[in-house]
Amino acid sequence: MDNLLEIQNGIAISRASVPQVPSDVFFKSLSEFVKNEGYIVQFFAYQEERSYRLLAVVRNTRLFVIGTEVGKTFRSLTGAVSEKFHLFEREIAEQFGLKPDGHPWLKMVRYHKNYTGEKDVFGNHYQDDIPGNYPYFTVEGESIHEVAVGPVHAGIIEPGHFRFQCAGEEVLHLEIQLGYQHRGIEKMLPDLPQKRLPIIGESIAGDTSIGHNLCLCQALEALADIPVDRGASIIRTIALELERIANHIGDLGALSGDVAFNPPAAYFGRIRGDFLNLLQVLCGNRFGKSLVRPGGVTQVIGEEQLRIIREKLTEITPEIEHVCDLLFTAHTVQARFEHTGTVTEAMAKDLGLVGFAGRACGIAYDARISFPTECYAELPGNSNHVTNGDVNSRATVRREEVMHSLKLIGLLLDKYEVFMDSLIAVQMRDHDLKPDAFVVTINEGWRGEISHCLLTDGKGKLQRYKIKDPSFHNWTGLAMSLRNQEISDFPLCNKSYNLSYCGFDL
Amino acid sequence: MLKIIRNKLEQGCKTTAYPKEPISLYRRYRGLPVIDKNCHTDIVSRCAAICPQDCIDSADKTIDLGRCTFCGHCETAGNGGFVRFSQNFEMGAADRQDLITDGTLPILAAHAKQHFKKLFGRSLQLRQVSAAGCNSCEADTNVLNTPFFDLSRFGIDFVASPRHADGIHVTGPISRNMKQALLDTYDAVPSPKVVIASGCCSISGGPFYGSEEIVGDLSSLLPVDLYIPGCPPHPLTTLHALLSYFK
Ligand code: SF4
Ligand code: SF4
Numbered sequence: 001m002d003n004l005l006e007i008q009n010g011i012a013i014s015r016a017s018v019p020q021v022p023s024d025v026f027f028k029s030l031s032e033f034v035k036n037e038g039y040i041v042q043f044f045a046y047q048e049e050r051s052y053r054l055l056a057v058v059r060n061t062r063l064f065v066i067g068t069e070v071g072k073t074f075r076s077l078t079g080a081v082s083e084k085f086h087l088f089e090r091e092i093a094e095q096f097g098l099k100p101d102g103h104p105w106l107k108m109v110r111y112h113k114n115y116t117g118e119k120d121v122f123g124n125h126y127q128d129d130i131p132g133n134y135p136y137f138t139v140e141g142e143s144i145h146e147v148a149v150g151p152v153h154a155g156i157i158e159p160g161h162f163r164f165q166c167a168g169e170e171v172l173h174l175e176i177q178l179g180y181q182h183r184g185i186e187k188m189l190p191d192l193p194q195k196r197l198p199i200i201g202e203s204i205a206g207d208t209s210i211g212h213n214l215c216l217c218q219a220l221e222a223l224a225d226i227p228v229d230r231g232a233s234i235i236r237t238i239a240l241e242l243e244r245i246a247n248h249i250g251d252l253g254a255l256s257g258d259v260a261f262n263p264p265a266a267y268f269g270r271i272r273g274d275f276l277n278l279l280q281v282l283c284g285n286r287f288g289k290s291l292v293r294p295g296g297v298t299q300v301i302g303e304e305q306l307r308i309i310r311e312k313l314t315e316i317t318p319e320i321e322h323v324c325d326l327l328f329t330a331h332t333v334q335a336r337f338e339h340t341g342t343v344t345e346a347m348a349k350d351l352g353l354v355g356f357a358g359r360a361c362g363i364a365y366d367a368r369i370s371f372p373t374e375c376y377a378e379l380p381g382n383s384n385h386v387t388n389g390d391v392n393s394r395a396t397v398r399r400e401e402v403m404h405s406l407k408l409i410g411l412l413l414d415k416y417e418v419f420m421d422s423l424i425a426v427q428m429r430d431h432d433l434k435p436d437a438f439v440v441t442i443n444e445g446w447r448g449e450i451s452h453c454l455l456t457d458g459k460g461k462l463q464r465y466k467i468k469d470p471s472f473h474n475w476t477g478l479a480m481s482l483r484n485q486e487i488s489d490f491p492l493c494n495k496s497y498n499l500s501y502c503g504f505d506l
Numbered sequence: 507m508l509k510i511i512r513n514k515l516e517q518g519c520k521t522t523a524y525p526k527e528p529i530s531l532y533r534r535y536r537g538l539p540v541i542d543k544n545c546h547t548d549i550v551s552r553c554a555a556i557c558p559q560d561c562i563d564s565a566d567k568t569i570d571l572g573r574c575t576f577c578g579h580c581e582t583a584g585n586g587g588f589v590r591f592s593q594n595f596e597m598g599a600a601d602r603q604d605l606i607t608d609g610t611l612p613i614l615a616a617h618a619k620q621h622f623k624k625l626f627g628r629s630l631q632l633r634q635v636s637a638a639g640c641n642s643c644e645a646d647t648n649v650l651n652t653p654f655f656d657l658s659r660f661g662i663d664f665v666a667s668p669r670h671a672d673g674i675h676v677t678g679p680i681s682r683n684m685k686q687a688l689l690d691t692y693d694a695v696p697s698p699k700v701v702i703a704s705g706c707c708s709i710s711g712g713p714f715y716g717s718e719e720i721v722g723d724l725s726s727l728l729p730v731d732l733y734i735p736g737c738p739p740h741p742l743t744t745l746h747a748l749l750s751y752f753k
């Protein structure tokens with residue numbers, strides 16, 4: 001660990017202080033760190049004049065950074081050390097045309113031209129629209145059949161392609177191929193005027209508008225030394241918790257629908273709407289878009305909003321308890337939730353699952369506790385005890401987190417009252433960013449760890465903007481959930497994670 | 507069973523009476539802009555400069571609702587001098603040009619393709635195609651199926667197969683990677699068919715305009731019949747647009 005530099009969430013440092021080590025030292029340090037209960041937060045490439053650099057942000061109970069320079073190939077750690085490197089290495093190959101040597105499944109991630117004009121690692125020319133030239137993992141044998149689903153699915157859902165290798169009803173392997181939602185966000189961000197950044201931050205994944213935009217705004221605040229009022233911090237925290245509740249409740253309803261138990265599906269669907277409407281009370285948009293901007297929030301909570309939120313929470317908390325009770329005590333529901341889509345703790349650790357999906361397997365990590373931003377340092381955490389890694393565990397964690405978040409919002413509203421009359425809303429404006437600086441921000445979105453990483457050049461212009469949605473870690477978890485599972489359980493397993501396509505595709 | 511009944515009693519009937527009765531949205535919601543044409547050019551320019559979507563034309567004093575994300579920055583920057591946002595969510599348009607507005611929109615129900623009302627007025631089946639947006643548009647379309655909005659009581663449904671559909675409802679700025687699947691879906695819908703562009707992404711590329719990885723404008727690929735602005739459109743904006751256009 002000697003080669004790694006300890007850093008703080010959301011504190012900018014000069015790029016010169018990021019350790020640059022020879023590549024063999026880099027890979028050795030990373031391997032050792034990851035083998036000892038270490039996890040990858042960010043691992044990406046960037047261009048420095050004519051050379052290529054790799055940068056890794058890793059965590060155990062603390063946060064570290066390390067960097068190196070590489071040629072057009074670099075050493076793959078996926079097969080040799082941990083599955084955690086798998087997608088990160090493929091992403092580096094796709095974005096920069098650098099080849100991870102010895103990668104066991106070197107395939108494109110999102111299907112796009114690389115940023116550098118290097119020879120394409122995957123042999124694609126990108127003249128054809130997707131599907132281009134890429135392989136799928138196949139299982140061979142007489143009674144094996146393949147089921148292909150998507151990109152357009154049977155519902156109002158984002159596009160993605162699922163390829164099942166089955167023996168009868170049993171799924172031997174599921175490969176999830178995304179990329180259909182790729183908008184080129186990382187590539188476009190550094191060249192945009194600052195006024196467009198939060199709008200895009202809120203649209204990386206719309207169900208995580210607050211989470212991603214918080215990462216973006218905190219990063220700009222760190223790079224420009226912008227202070228944030230405590231009152232504004234409280235509002236941001238409330239918004240992030242409202243976002244969490246809305247999504248968890250919506251998914252509990254969808255899970256209920258997937259096991260054909262309609263009453264909770266209808267009730268939760270409607271209750272989710274109430275939470276989206278509370279975000280609309282905060283800022284005028286049901287997804288919290290336009291609320292968070294560098295330096296604070298664009299709308300403050302006044303007496304009227306405070307009253308509306310409090311009254312709604314008082315009215316709705318018992319309803320949520322009752323509908324949860326209805327859902328979780330139904331035997332037919334239990335029979336379908338339990339032992340379905342199980343991922344073991346060992347597997348979850350090897351994949352590096354994050355968020356509630358990780359917690360449902362027994363990985364306690366919650367960025368609100370480990371690397372708190374905004375008001376989290378002063379708020380109680382939640383600990384979950386059902387950790388079997390199945391659909392039931394994921395649903396139960398979400399139920400608990402909804403109740404926990406409701407409590408947090410109550411506490412936050414009490415804290416807020418003293419700031420109510422003095423808090424001033426901020427307006428969007430441009431800020432000068434520090435030159436040659438580096439910052440990483442982490443927030444616990446409702447799906448798990450969201451992280452943004454920014455590098456500025458000598459003039460204070462953004463040079464590299466790296467985004468990681470928790471789905472980047474967790475899609476592989478869904479694939480593993482389907483192993484030896486009946487194919488008809490796919491919708492249920494899928495909803496228990498409800499991962500983001502656009503957050504992954506960027 | 508008892509629990510189901512108890513919950514049913516607690517929940518009651520929550521379906522909105524809209525459109526029979528008016529419904530009002532919370533005052534912070536930003537709907538159709540109210541524009542002051544007599545506003546001083548300096549204020550309009552200030553609003554145009556802050557607009558992240560560059561959708562304010564300061565010479566004409568208009569806003570392009572096909573690009574606007576309704577972030578409200580122009581309202582705050584100009585102190586409401588140039589534009590204030592009303593709570594009127596009825597913003598659908600049949601013509602792209604109509605979305606470039608001084609605050610007024612033509613009556614949607616009087617659109618030029620009245621034959622669609624005869625064809626689909628009693629039953630409209632739509633295939634939704636999600637093409638590279640942020641999934642909020644999809645989410646707020648999906649809620650039309652919740653008990654509060656209960657879309658199917660109007661004879662409107664979202665269906666799984668394009669073969670069963672009367673048209674497509676498209677969200678997102680259409681990534682290069684989704685373009686072919688979108689066109690295939692359109693081709694699979696039997697004629698006569700309608701095309702609906704929902705959200706500023708599918709109308710103009712939305713927040714992602716200028717990216718090389720997107721098409722950015724559905725009407726450059728397919729003939730669009732109905733535009734529903736917003737980021738995302740409020741469910742009531744979509745409901746109003748569908749009912750006015752087809753009923
Ligand atoms: S509300 Fe629309 S017009 Fe006003 S600043 Fe935002 S995007 Fe521009
Ligand atoms: S229009 Fe706005 S809400 Fe809709 S998909 Fe695009 S970014 Fe998301």
